[in-house]
Amino acid sequence: MADSEMPARGPRIALLLKLLTGIACAAPLAWLYWAWQAGELGFHPAEAIVHFLGRFGLGLLLLTLILGTLAHVLRAPKLLILHPLLGIAAFVYLTLHALSWAGLDMVWEWEFIAMEMVDLRYLQVGLVSLVLLIPLPLTSGRGLSHHWGSTLWHWLHRLGYVAVAAGLLHLWIITRADYALPVIYMVGFAAVIALRLLTPLWHTVRAR
């Protein structure tokens, strides 16, 4: 992020924070792989893996939005040092989510993959969500946001909101009885949107 200036001790703490966050993001993936190999995922591991990666990835993406919003609302740009890391981790999870569906659940049978993609709305919505995300990790470096100028970069990265919205729709369509998780995610997303919309208003009111 462009606007995080570190005090003297800053870089080391920042590095430590990034490291811890990186570990926290990678640990569930490592656990999933271990559980899969150890046969801990039950008798339909493909399903367990696809669901886990999707739920966790969408949660991480939402968390990325929450972090960005908090940094904005609290005027604490330092929070943003974790922003690219979370975003990239979310992208990795969601990409693996799609790949595990195609590879483990559809066993790379292109006929089945095509059939399902054509017939099932939630898969189309999910794919749109993932495709929208592709530009974001590609432009998440500090350099690019400088180079492009803040405005263009911020506009591009608003795709994150569209992707989360599409991801939530995808999750909503496939949920059928227990809506606990989608509701939690939706409340989080609604809070982010509300804060984003209300903060400028709040600042103008205060400025008067």
Added chain:
Amino acid sequence: MRAFCYPKPRSSEITPRHLFERRREFLRQSASGLALAAAPALWSASAWSWTGRLGDADPTEFTTEGDKTPKEAIKTYNNFFEFGTGKDDPHKNAHKLQTDPWSLEISGEVEKSGTFGLEDVLKHHSFEERIYRLRCVEAWSMVIPWVGFPLADLLKRHEPTSRAKYAMFETLHDPEQMPAQRRDILDWPYREGLRMDEAMHPLTILAVGLYGDVLPNQNGAPIRLVVPWKYGYKSIKSIVRIHLQEKRPVSTWEAERPNEYGFYAIVDPEVRHPRWHQATERRIGEDGRRRTEKFNGYGEHVAHLYEGMDLSEYR
């Protein structure tokens, strides 16, 4: 004694007679087979036990080709929302279910209605092993060696009246024993229904065991329906009531989402479902995917029940 009766027997159909002959074989096998001969005793009032072995029965006419799904898979990968929506929730939570004593109410359009202790119901039946494919609407499947008896045998004993057009089934409703019933995830108690000819079909059984043992709780103990040519949600578990009626009942999932879960729920790769593609399935325990068969492969036995019905409309 007629073992079963098709509603509209047609001379062109060989199957019924064929089944009829085999049916007598089952009975003979039941009577002569050592394990099975011992089994009914287990179910008598004096030797009532839910942990007893029912014994292995010989394969029947309806035995499915292909490997049986491992017992561990059948016991740990379940949909039984009364115990939670996760696949392993039923396995974890179903121990709270008390299956003994158990009573079964048979009501509605029958001459002999009443509430009966399960042992009094079961003492009239000898058990058969039926190795059936089970196809879940979620596009997975299993091959399960059930132990049970034809539903028709039970219904006939209670003498359905001429107004009995449908059978409605109800699962136990007791949040103390079925913890997820405390939550409003479905309109409890779970209900299912069959048309009378479907209920009387010789493939339709009430199961009390699998793999030769009494049913594990998570698989619908102590008594459940198995209708192998329909999606799994029709095969209602832990039944406390069977009600025959003139009006078509509305099943729980049908009430929840009528555009997804039809009353007929016939396994059909051609009929689209918005959530799961029905053209293929994952046989639990296998690595690849299989193509789903119409009527789950039981077309020769049941297709005639739906002649003249557009199954994409009557889902």
